Amino acid sequence: MKIYGLFLMFMVSCTAQVKLSPEEMVSKVLKEAPLIDGHNDLLIHYIWCQSCPRELDAYPLDTITDGHIDIPRLRRGGVGALLTNIFGRGKEMIEYLQGWDLIYRIEEKYPNDFQVAVTSSEVKETMKNGKIAIIPSMEHTYELIDDLGRLRTLYRLGLRSVILAYNNNNIADGAFDEPIHDGLSEYGKELVLEMNRLGIMIDLSHITEKGMLDVLEITRAPVIFSHANARTLTDTERNASDQVLLKLKENGGLIMLTPVNYFTTQEAHDYFLVKLDSIKKVFQQKYPDPYQMSKEEIEKADAEWDTWEAANPMPKVTVKDFADHFDYVKNLIGVDHIGIGSDFDGMSYLIEGIEDASTFPNILLELVNRGWTESELKKVTQENFLRVFEAVEKKAGELQKIEQPGIAKVTFDKDGK
């Protein structure tokens, strides 16, 4: 028996030393630490398409969709959780609630695959049970204007992460707007403090650099960027500068790097601005309101658009370009502050090799080839996010013992003016 036991031990130690191929390492990582994706716009397919609004049956998720996300491809991509952007057709609360209805109905319709999870332990439990956790998030703050009671009500519904403005001004200045608040508005400051008290993650994507720095100055809990890249590599207000990243490290927060091609290389970004100009000058004049257009007009506009695109091809952006952001941020602030936020279903310009949810392994594969270790990859796929989520919950628990609910109100309109 003794000899047999020794033989077994020898076998085990031999097995432990077998070096995994990059592909094997990636599948091991995703099996043991499924990916928590920082941002997706799945609801767009029910709310913002040509035939929308439409029912869940009109866009089933258990077969391959024409979007970036569905159950088969999330499974293939090793996805364990999705911070899912909840939004409605307009800026009013009543419209916003339709998004919440959809998210809970998706959970009901696919009980073996999705579960809304609103605490870090629920997220872990959901993944352990082999399901994909939906963590409700918000990518604007129109519905939070008025008073802080709205935030508390949405927290009770399950809201756990908020982007303080979309590209335009809101309670903070938006990244692509003329600043009016000099960063974060006074009401925005109250909102940040109340989010700390409730245990809602603050998301710095989409606001100006001044806004990011304002939040980092006052927040009592770690913050996230759910989808943004390093500004030194691609200079746009949507990405995080070195100064912001260094403060993020001090804050204990997280940047979930995003495979949106125009936030990944300067060439693609500059092209995108030219393209936007073209849309503004030619298409918007010709077709001012796509929702008022007939089917024939839409087909005509699409054809014109295709011709323009064929004559002005987008610069190619590869997984290697994207991986450069991982290396850069790791060198600057360390691996403990990096995650992945795809922006799937919310962006049209993809990176070659990262075309949908099934292709997440390609990112990890490139990182393995650059020398990233198994434990570093697990931090990126889920551990860093869970650490931040837990810290946000812990801080909220402490604050609730010593602070009363905030009572701030605001007078500016939904566009933050």
Ligand SMILES: [Zn+2]
């Ligand atoms: Zn976004």
